[in-house]
Amino acid sequence: MRLTKLSRFKNCIIWAMIAFLVIKFAVLPIYRFRKRFVHKVVLPSICYFDKVVQYERACKIGTNVLFLFRNMCQPIDNVLFLKTHKTGGSSIANILFRFAKSRHLTVALPKKQIFSFFWPWSFQLSFVDNLGEKRPNLLSSHARYNQTTMQALMPNGTKFITILRHPISRFESAFLFEDFPAFLGISGSLNPLKNLMEDIDKFNPEISTMYTLRNSMSFDLGLEPEDFENADAVSNLIHSVKKNFDLVLLVEYFDESLILLKQQFCWSLEDVIYVKHNSRLQAWKKHHIPNKFKTHFLEWNKADVLLYDHFNETFWNIVKYQDENFWSEVRLLKKMSRKIAEDCLQPGEHKHDNWKKTVGKLILNQKMDPRMEPLCRDLVQDEDFYLKIFRDLQCK
Ligand SMILES: *[C@@H]1O[C@H](CO)[C@@H](O)[C@H](O)[C@H]1NC(C)=O
Ligand SMILES: *[C@@H]1O[C@H](CO)[C@@H](O)[C@H](O)[C@H]1NC(C)=O
Ligand SMILES: *[C@@H]1O[C@H](CO)[C@@H](O)[C@H](O)[C@H]1NC(C)=O
Numbered sequence: 001m002r003l004t005k006l007s008r009f010k011n012c013i014i015w016a017m018i019a020f021l022v023i024k025f026a027v028l029p030i031y032r033f034r035k036r037f038v039h040k041v042v043l044p045s046i047c048y049f050d051k052v053v054q055y056e057r058a059c060k061i062g063t064n065v066l067f068l069f070r071n072m073c074q075p076i077d078n079v080l081f082l083k084t085h086k087t088g089g090s091s092i093a094n095i096l097f098r099f100a101k102s103r104h105l106t107v108a109l110p111k112k113q114i115f116s117f118f119w120p121w122s123f124q125l126s127f128v129d130n131l132g133e134k135r136p137n138l139l140s141s142h143a144r145y146n147q148t149t150m151q152a153l154m155p156n157g158t159k160f161i162t163i164l165r166h167p168i169s170r171f172e173s174a175f176l177f178e179d180f181p182a183f184l185g186i187s188g189s190l191n192p193l194k195n196l197m198e199d200i201d202k203f204n205p206e207i208s209t210m211y212t213l214r215n216s217m218s219f220d221l222g223l224e225p226e227d228f229e230n231a232d233a234v235s236n237l238i239h240s241v242k243k244n245f246d247l248v249l250l251v252e253y254f255d256e257s258l259i260l261l262k263q264q265f266c267w268s269l270e271d272v273i274y275v276k277h278n279s280r281l282q283a284w285k286k287h288h289i290p291n292k293f294k295t296h297f298l299e300w301n302k303a304d305v306l307l308y309d310h311f312n313e314t315f316w317n318i319v320k321y322q323d324e325n326f327w328s329e330v331r332l333l334k335k336m337s338r339k340i341a342e343d344c345l346q347p348g349e350h351k352h353d354n355w356k357k358t359v360g361k362l363i364l365n366q367k368m369d370p371r372m373e374p375l376c377r378d379l380v381q382d383e384d385f386y387l388k389i390f391r392d393l394q395c396k
Helices: 002-037 045-051 089-102 147-153 167-177 192-198 208-212 216-220 231-243 251-265 291-300 303-317 323-342 368-382 383-394
Strands: 038-042 065-069 078-081 158-163 248-251
Touching: 078 089, 089 368, 089 383, 158 251, 158 303, 167 192, 167 216, 167 251, 167 303, 192 291, 208 216, 216 303, 216 323, 231 303, 248 251, 248 303, 251 383, 291 303, 323 368
Parallel strands: 078 158, 158 248
Antiparallel strands: 038 065
């Protein structure tokens, strides 16, 4: 009797030791590993996509919480987006602000309650509001590039990104949005773009908004107007962008750009889903640069043409090495973004009642799925809204 009790006791000890070893060397490491790399995502938005596109990695309905496996990497938190003018930047900014909001990150805010960092002046630390001990995780409002000051502001290891667009379509989009015809005194003209083209050599940008007319992207990235025709300066500019930026997105290949970003940043597909912001209304799309002026226009915008061509080439040099997984993500993103626009937005074009008269306004669909509402709301909000949110949160 005593003997069996003793051997039972011994058995217990052995089992306890085995249990201890298993927990310490197997269970705990696996738990820690999961905690590090597996992120909790709260329903419903991801599961909604499961119904839509069978996003199988993302969703298992059944509980209120699901685990979303990511690649074995840490998501990037620190981003500087050099927002160029009329290049789809507002849609990118929406993605970045959503990311910052959901993860409670700190956003660099322009001083004096305005929405740009005193563009067209070269960026200075003094342009940032409420600059305390804490460095911002994100800078995404309009600013003119200055590597020294921007690097000094952002934490080490910050990813620098920007976006480019073909100079012709960029110009056609900027021309009416910024109301150049009024500046140029030709607003009565039936085809102001043509008028400008005819006299383009006489035109010399002086008012600051005019910097968005000629070589605007190069200007935003730091090139001085007096260097527009200086081949060495332009080549230095391209080198500096190549050296200091981690990714240059292209409007023409928006979805491909976002999947590259998602991969480099270790973000999820839901993080980079988008609806187009500040899209031109159909009625304002009729003016184009006439063919006979195109060559001359490109010559006049030589710096931007060289810049765009260079980064279009490097972009495709990266994309051509991507595998089928990349392309299936591109297709999925297109599909998800189209679907989300259908579900979240009131169909048709809507006008703004403020100065943004040439671009459409995004209006929430009153009949959207209530589970989608938080995501829909975040998707349609513009920069003013987000800056206000972050101001309220950060400037207490
Ligand atoms: C960038 O900022 C620094 C510091 O204020 C300034 O010295 C420099 O001239 C600026 N760079 C350009 C290209 O404006
Ligand atoms: C950031 O990098 C610079 C230069 O490499 C270094 O001097 C500085 O100490 C780093 N700062 C932090 C906070 O790691
Ligand atoms: C970008 O480069 C690709 C590959 O060289 C070319 O096919 C395409 O036409 C270029 N895109 C633009 C908008 O110039």
